[in-house]
Amino acid sequence: MPSLKLILNCLASGVTVFGAALPEPTAAIPATACTTGRPMTTAGYPMRYYAQATPSSDDLVNGYKPEPRWASQHLVGSYTFGVPEPVETGFAYAQFKCQYYCQNHSEGGSFFVRADSKVGSYCDCYDELMDPEIFVSNNQTLVGAWNAICKVGTRLN
Template structure:
């Protein structure tokens, strides 16, 4: 029967070998998609957990939207909110509501809201951040794009 000292030495060396073979837990999983930024208020409605995402210069001239293939790959939820008059204030309210709808679908990520005067505002939640290259031109001008702010 091996001595206690020999058993502990074997156990310690086995742990070191096994520990070296296991992946680093911080590298194994992807981090929650979030960014730095400050909350803001739109038409009196606070957006507390997301910072505004802005498109590059080429995509913002006549309106913009997330690139369709990117949007399809990262979509985690959609909802349509009504937009009360006046439309600009109603749209700000829809963005406010969309923040909380998306927060329930993905911790982190982003959301995009576009207004349709006949239907309301479409809210799309994504599991990834939107950057300037994510956007493409679209004729819709009443839009808002938001990225999750990292918790500190």
């Protein structure tokens, strides 16, 4: 029977008593991208899980969108929602639906919605938060950007 000292030496050297190597430790799972913020309601539709993200520059009064390179690196899902009349209420409904669609694609992160009069609303889900500096000018004014609100006990990025 092997001594306790021999068993401890084998374990310390990364080899089990049976001679097989111990498995590598698992990599740490990155924290979910989320922010602090308060839920709000847009045209009667509750945005329970996301806080509005806005550009840092006042120069983007004619519309904005996430910077294309950033958007392509962090995109995890897209969907098109219809926009019923009146357009402002319909667009709020599309944002409301987009929050649930994006929750199914990424725990946390963000989403961006833009209206298109011919198609409806485009919903893009991202695995990272949209910082105010990532927005660039765009001629689309009916837009909405949202960052996930951290659940209680979730670490902030």
